[in-house]
Amino acid sequence: MSPRVLRPLLSLVPEDDSVLLQRVATGDVNALGVAFDRFHRDVYGVLARLRGTRVDLDDLVQTTFLALPRAAHNYDPLASARSFVIGVALQIARRERRNLVRRWKLWQARSHELDAPEGDVDPERRAGDREDFSALESALGGLSHAQREVIILHEVQGMKGEEIAQALGVPVNTVWTRLHHARNALRAALDARGGR
């Protein structure tokens, strides 16, 4: 394929995802609509699995796509557009998670009665308890946030190492290391559950 960067940027119906994102970066609202149609399922799927709860999920999807025109200025046309959009969603999710953790710690500090075991738990792990997840999904809820990210992106969404590195903004070797540790943790969790 000829280099994507040489393709006309302003074709009326962008077939190519990278052209699409470049048009989103110019503030093209129609292109943003097309990007929403193409990527919202991926974004929704990743966020739903990462967070283990659907509360406020619509808001996160909306925030992701509202942030996209500005974020797309940093998009490298040779990279995967899907990974890029998922990367934006992950940043939004991390910001939301930081707020959640902060709120959780505040609650802990202010509530005299919280018993230690519950107080120490990552709120997202608790969120994972809610629905009837499969053994794998429940075990995912026990991983750290960073480990859960790589497992979901690689094993569930089928993204390649380079794409994940791009979405997370980390070197690809970091992705493989995280993945390795995440798998070990997952195996240990599944063993502890008796392979349910």
Add this chain to the structure above:
Amino acid sequence: MSSVVTSGCARIEEVEAAIDERLDAAQAAEALAHARGCAACGAMERSLRSLRETARSLPEPAIDAEAMQRVRAEVIAGASLGGHGRSTAVRRALAVAAAVTLVLLGAAMLRARSASPRPAAEGIDLAGAGTLRPERAAVYRVERAGSDTRIALTEGTIHLAVEHRRRSERFVVALTDAEVEVRGTRFAVDAHQGHLRRVRVTEGLVAVRRAGQPERLVGAGSTLEVTEPVAVAPAAATLDPVEPPASTPAAGAATTVTAAPRVEASRAPTDAGATAASRDFRAGALAYVRGQPGEAARALQRFLAAATARDPRREDARYVLVLALDATHDPGAERAAREYLGEFPNGLRRAEVTVRLTRRLAARGACDAAASAALGMPEHAEAGLRTQVAQALSRCAGAPGE
């Protein structure tokens, strides 16, 4: 998924690399051939493949197509208001709404700053309730609910000319430690860091209620000066200073703009009450974090009914109550949002709460009320939140009859 993989072979990580397609074809084939003859590597390969198979066969999270269409529409509207892009028909149509919105959003803030000279006689029309003229650097917010008007004043001086009010209509200037109520008059209120400093009345009569002190009436030509602030915890001024707080969440058609009155600050809580409140707070917090907003709302409402005015958890509880009710599409979210803003006029979450309130009002077509609520948006609020308010209003502005 089978497991029991221990590092029994030096080449075990090669197998993982092969499965992850990190090796070239020849290396991968060689590593996998090795795995067939090596117990540890074979177990690793089976474990990895099993994990992948299980992971790829997880059902797609159910997605509400209708909700996503709404989200899409909001994204398009929000991006159209975002200020950069092409002049598509959609953009042009929304530009009008955006202009209206920005005026609405900016009016109170610009006037509050009042950096540019304005004619002294010019005032902000309070939609039939009267006019408001802020002095330079005054910081305040206007809230309206039905025929009631509430102005939360944090800093500086505002001059008010209030039309005569019927008994059922209320006009209150609220500060953290006092409230000033009128039925029809001209007067000015001066505040510093949320505390009342001075009330000067030109015409008519106003009632000044400072926290923990009896009501004082100030008549035309008189000025009430506050020399030292009252030593009561920041108490939300309320539109209903008479009734004690209900012990259960009030239901129904109250028109109150603000929180339940916090007049019980001096009442010492009983141990039993404190314990029950803590339990409810904890239950509410846990339920929300677990993704059970309905349960969270019930527990937090119990907490708020039982907790004292000084309880430092009240702000969190009020905020999360708004989120929880909003998540369950409970119409009470609107009231909860007003209660948060009323009780914590300078609360940390007022931007987020204002977004939710504006959206709710706009969604049910109460465009004037939505515009009023939007005026409460803190001027330093994040751009994303401001956009959300703007787009909620733009939907109203674009609706027929508006």
